Amino acid sequence: MPDYIKQALPQQERDMSAIEHTARSMLADIKQNGDAAVTRYAEELDKWQGGEFRVSEDQIAAAEASLPETFKEDFEFCHRQIVDFAKRQLATLIDFECETEPGIFLGQKQIPIGNVGCYIPGGKYPLVAAASMSVGVACAAGVDHIIGCAPPRDGKEMYAPTLYALHKAGAHEIYVLGGIQAMAAMAYGCVGMHAVDLITGPGNAYVAEAKRQLYGTVGIDLLAGPTEILIIADDTADPELIATDLLGQAEHGPDSPAWLVTTSKHIGEETLKHVEVQLKTLPTKSVAGPAWRDYGEIVVVADTDEAIQISDRYAPEHLELMTSKDDEYLARLKNYGSLFVGEEATVAYGDKGIGTNHTLPTSGAARYTGGLWVGKFIKTVTYQRLKKSASRDIAPVLARQCEVEGMLAHGITCDVRHVRYAGAND
Incomplete structure (x- = not known):
């Protein structure tokens, strides 16, 4: 729990x-x-x-x-x-x-x-x-x-x-x-x-x-709401760095969620202290402060399984990992816009130009879509072509499928090809 x-x-x-x-x-x-x-x-x-x-x-x-x-x-x-x-x-x-x-x-x-x-x-x-x-x-x-x-x-x-x-x-x-x-x-x-x-x-x-x-x-591309960050951390993480990254995203707007999921109560408590200290001198505290006050969360979980379960339920836009099991999390997590593996990575790198895209799903949309990428500007289309004998042979099967669905005109388009290519030997 x-x-x-x-x-x-x-x-x-x-x-x-x-x-x-x-x-x-x-x-x-x-x-x-x-x-x-x-x-x-x-x-x-x-x-x-x-x-x-x-x-x-x-x-x-x-x-x-x-x-x-x-x-x-x-x-x-x-x-x-x-x-x-x-x-x-x-x-x-x-x-x-x-x-x-x-x-x-x-x-x-x-x-x-x-x-x-x-x-x-x-x-x-x-x-x-x-x-x-x-x-x-x-x-x-x-x-x-x-x-x-x-x-x-x-x-x-x-x-x-x-x-x-x-x-x-x-x-x-x-x-x-x-x-x-x-x-x-x-x-x-x-x-x-x-x-x-x-x-x-x-x-x-x-x-x-x-x-x-x-x-x-x-x-x-997609419908984006307020930006969000979730960090998964264990007892090997640096709470001061966690606080810095949470506030780094909170400055986007007063409605930007910043969440920490940790297997260590000590890390959670220390992170909260560091957030409060850093807010005193943060240049954008007038924005990040209300965001943290109203939307910030720190939740302590029992183990890796529960951390993954909660993170996948939140389906965050940005997901940072600061644990001793980063590779396991990378393999098992399913719902996120972009993943930042290890404390060496940070959302700001992705936002400004490390290479991955910063237009990402928010508000739980990472459950069913990824972010903007080169494939969004591409239409993947399909085509079919058949030899005459193949068209003849498959026509009765597909005509019967049309009949089952009550689409009789569709079936006729199959039937005429069965007759048209009756003698085909390609």
Whole structure:
């Protein structure tokens, strides 16, 4: 039976009706009124004063010139790690054709999506690394045309590091546009954009709701909620380091859960002390403090089995291991967005550019999906082809299956081939 040293406060289910209504109204308005509606919302919500939404080559050059070489070098390193890992993932997706029965050939092909729109949020934390995670990975997948979008920081311009990152990551067109209006513009093809087939990127609750409602009109990567971290630790772990990593994720927002599951009560108690000490001097304590107060948990479990059971039930976005049995946990854990094995690894590495993607499932979605990866920009499709004799021989079997299901017209398509190829000898 787990013992909670600290438990999250009871949370009421958030009423999303107002957000749903706002997103639905804005999407309908933009679908009907196009550029005029997009411009109106950009002016109202982003205080847009910049004229053309599409970023010019001169603006890209100016942003690049304004940035220090250390940033450019660091970005290049991180971008290279992300794209290289994506290419290695791509190599695991193969085309093949096999003969399953004499004369019956089934195949699989990998086809990149044609047009993709990638959104980079620009709120409290402009997620510059998201350019490589989305645009860069889409390029690695072979996507034909990629649009990058990010909101203005001052009503006129995109944050220079974000603009630089979108350009270097390979976006074919870049637009200064944020929020629901950006999602709608990419989906419907407004303000000079090509309508895309898939939109990706994190954002606030309004952006997430817009993506949810646009699904079907376009594909989406996934619906992300508040970021979360879970750490599994035993008596060999350093409680000061555990506290640092918990707070490192809690700074994302006041509703970001941070959980510790430990087989050691001593480690749990010491971690709680270190969290309280570190919060006193943490630069982002105004955000991380409420997140820890309301959503932080420390739970003591009996053994490895119970730790795995609880972790898989939580299905965390980020899962760190600080134990003497990391390999066993790696082999047995099933539900997580990304796993950080050993104290040498940390979520910040994955968030910023070690190579694995940072767009990951939250709110328990890791029970049924992984995160954004090169395969999200690829359609795995299948095909069949048959020799005439094979079509004749299989026709009666499949015609009877059609008859069982009451699909008589389907059955006729089988029957005519049985007759048509009666004398076939290939």
